[in-house]
Amino acid sequence: MVMTKMVLQVQVESETPATPPTSLQLLASNQTKNNVDIGSIFGLDVGGTLSKLVYFEKSSPHSNSHTSPFLDSRRRQNSDIPTFPTSPQTSPKNPPSEPRSKDTSNLPPPSPTHNHPLKRINSLNSLHRHSHRAALDEFYKFANEHNTFGQSGIKEPHLSFQSRSLGGSFHFIHFETRHMPSAIDLISENGLAQNIKNMGCTGGGAHKYSEMWRSRVNINMIKQAEMASLVAGIEFVLKSLVGECFTFKPQRSPVTSSSSSPRKITEEEWSRKVQRDSIRDRTTYPYIVVSIGTGVSFIRVDGPGPSQFERVTGSTIGGGTYWGLCRLLTDCETFSDVLQLAEMGDSGKVDMLVKDIYGTNPEALRKLKLPGNIVASSFGKLATKNNPSDGIDQKDLARAILMMTTNNIAHIAYLTARLYKTSRIYFIGNFLRHNNVSCQRLSYSIDYWSNGTVEGLFLEHEGYLGALGAFLLGQEGGEEVKPMKEKRRSRRRSQSAGEAICKEDVERIVKGAEKLKREGEGEEEEEESEGTTGIYGGEVFAEPKKERQRRVTTTYIPNM
Ligand SMILES: Nc1ncnc2c1ncn2[C@@H]1O[C@H](COP(=O)(O)OP(=O)(O)OP(=O)(O)O)[C@@H](O)[C@H]1O
Numbered sequence: 001m002v003m004t005k006m007v008l009q010v011q012v013e014s015e016t017p018a019t020p021p022t023s024l025q026l027l028a029s030n031q032t033k034n035n036v037d038i039g040s041i042f043g044l045d046v047g048g049t050l051s052k053l054v055y056f057e058k059s060s061p062h063s064n065s066h067t068s069p070f071l072d073s074r075r076r077q078n079s080d081i082p083t084f085p086t087s088p089q090t091s092p093k094n095p096p097s098e099p100r101s102k103d104t105s106n107l108p109p110p111s112p113t114h115n116h117p118l119k120r121i122n123s124l125n126s127l128h129r130h131s132h133r134a135a136l137d138e139f140y141k142f143a144n145e146h147n148t149f150g151q152s153g154i155k156e157p158h159l160s161f162q163s164r165s166l167g168g169s170f171h172f173i174h175f176e177t178r179h180m181p182s183a184i185d186l187i188s189e190n191g192l193a194q195n196i197k198n199m200g201c202t203g204g205g206a207h208k209y210s211e212m213w214r215s216r217v218n219i220n221m222i223k224q225a226e227m228a229s230l231v232a233g234i235e236f237v238l239k240s241l242v243g244e245c246f247t248f249k250p251q252r253s254p255v256t257s258s259s260s261s262p263r264k265i266t267e268e269e270w271s272r273k274v275q276r277d278s279i280r281d282r283t284t285y286p287y288i289v290v291s292i293g294t295g296v297s298f299i300r301v302d303g304p305g306p307s308q309f310e311r312v313t314g315s316t317i318g319g320g321t322y323w324g325l326c327r328l329l330t331d332c333e334t335f336s337d338v339l340q341l342a343e344m345g346d347s348g349k350v351d352m353l354v355k356d357i358y359g360t361n362p363e364a365l366r367k368l369k370l371p372g373n374i375v376a377s378s379f380g381k382l383a384t385k386n387n388p389s390d391g392i393d394q395k396d397l398a399r400a401i402l403m404m405t406t407n408n409i410a411h412i413a414y415l416t417a418r419l420y421k422t423s424r425i426y427f428i429g430n431f432l433r434h435n436n437v438s439c440q441r442l443s444y445s446i447d448y449w450s451n452g453t454v455e456g457l458f459l460e461h462e463g464y465l466g467a468l469g470a471f472l473l474g475q476e477g478g479e480e481v482k483p484m485k486e487k488r489r490s491r492r493r494s495q496s497a498g499e500a501i502c503k504e505d506v507e508r509i510v511k512g513a514e515k516l517k518r519e520g521e522g523e524e525e526e527e528e529s530e531g532t533t534g535i536y537g538g539e540v541f542a543e544p545k546k547e548r549q550r551r552v553t554t555t556y557i558p559n560m
């Protein structure tokens with residue numbers, strides 16, 4: 001039976017909340033603030049869908065060490081350090097109860113950067129004052145007593161980590177951005193606003209909601225640029241935390257050159273979670289960051305400096321697309337419900353495969369250089385059926401939308417990495433939260449297309465890097481960090497939101513495509529000899545005639 005929701009429920013949600021402040025809020029905003037400002041413990045990232053709040057809990061001189069699956073880099077220089085183990089059975093988000101030990105003492109200490117180990121952290125030092133301590137204790141009591149807040153606030157205690165260099169712990173909360181007015185109310189109603197004057201904030205909402213924060217609770221948003229915050233957060237966790245970075249690899253060992261017969265590599269096998277090393281030295285750069293939020297941003301990071309990055313392109317097909325379409329086409333009410341549904345679905349019922357177009361004639365497929373069972377067109381099968389919904393469940397739709405979104409991102413990420421000659425792509429953003437299907441598909445796709453020369457990498461704090469960055473940059477004086485080549489940004493971007501690619505993007509892509517074509521022509525014989533390859537289907541055929549060339553600079557930590 002067709003389960004597709006046929007009725008479109010139009011929910012009008014005020015974009016810029018128009019509700020006037022309540023009397024309580026006005027009272028709060030008019031309140032004379034204390035001579036105390038604990039705002040420097042926060043970093044807020046207000047995105048198109050989710051708002052992420054990081055707060056830093058300064059350790060009191062006698063407090064015990066906070067228990068956390070993550071360790072900062074100072075500790076990893078000792079031997080026998082427990083790390084975040086990686087095994088096929090281990091969910092990336094659920095660390096097993098007994099961490100294994102691994103000697104990482106041979107790793108060099110992290111190189112100092114603009115944001116590590118935060119020497120100029122005067123704003124945090126002032127928090128030791130008696131007056132601040134009382135305000136902090138009040139906030140920590142409130143925050144630590146709850147795991148949920150208001151309409152959609154959720155604390156994620158498993159992500160908390162201690163930073164010895166900063167002398168305290170980071171904690172993580174998120175809520176839906178559409179509930180911003182009630183989030184501000186919550187702060188106000190609990191008497192927390194009077195001790196906060198300035199707060200580091202990033203994301204589009206740092207601008208959009210700044211006036212609301214000021215008028216309702218008299219809190220000033222110290223705005224940090226979105227991409228600079230993301231990069232600062234990434235650099236910080238990569239240099240500071242053991243167990244932060246991981247990828248997925250196949251369960252079986254890769255095909256060897258000695259194998260003579262064609263071998264199927266199924267996507268299902270690409271499920272072995274493997275821990276990856278953090279940033280070691282300059283050879284890590286450049287790398288690509290793909291931030292999969294509501295929309296998708298692609299950033300090239302050239303070095304550890306505060307402005308050594310550039311947002312090189314974007315895609316409108318992101319987490320918002322996935323969640324938006326699923327809300328329309330399924331009955332799921334939460335993002336985690338729809339991910340669970342997708343895990344059970346079969347996108348093959350919806351997607352049109354190459355063999356649906358070509359038939360199974362091996363000669364024709366050989367000429368096309370595509371195997372028959374890869375996807376030719378996402379959702380294409382529905383275009384040619386008499387009744388498109390026949391035999392299709394919500395779970396199949398959820399899976400197909402997930403695959404379509406993920407494949408599209410993987411494709412752009414791979415081309416971006418080729419264009420900028422990088423071997424590392426860090427995928428971040430809350431679209432990947434508890435989303436093993438997409439993480440595995442991204443790892444698999446990137447490895448496959450690049451012939452093992454580029455690696456898709458993931459971070460445990462994937463959704464909080466902007467918030468962490470806003471906190472960190474705020475400590476450094478609160479000045480907005482401008483990306484490199486800011487001047488080039490005077491390039492004309494279309495005013496139309498729908499027109500995602502600007503002229504320079506097109507020129508770059510065309511140049512890149514021409515270059516790839518030239519390279520491809522030069523390598524034609526080699527390509528031929530590598531046999532038929534393809535991706536997108538439930539499985540991929542690889543007919544390698546020679547061993548893959550691995551040029552990945554990442555140090556491989558053997559899976560234990
Ligand atoms: N609880 C949730 N509610 C809604 N979406 C969720 C949830 N958890 C994960 N997601 C996914 O994460 C996406 C938002 O990710 P993220 O928080 O990184 O982006 P954002 O900051 O809101 O967006 P942008 O950076 O584009 O402004 C959603 O579009 C959805 O795909």
Ligand SMILES: CC(C)(CO)[C@@H](O)C(=O)NCCC(=O)O
Pocket residue numbers: 047048204226293294295296297313314315316500501
């Ligand atoms: C608008 C932002 C940067 C907000 O985070 C993000 O949603 C995005 O990168 N969207 C894609 C926009 C583009 O097409 O470049």
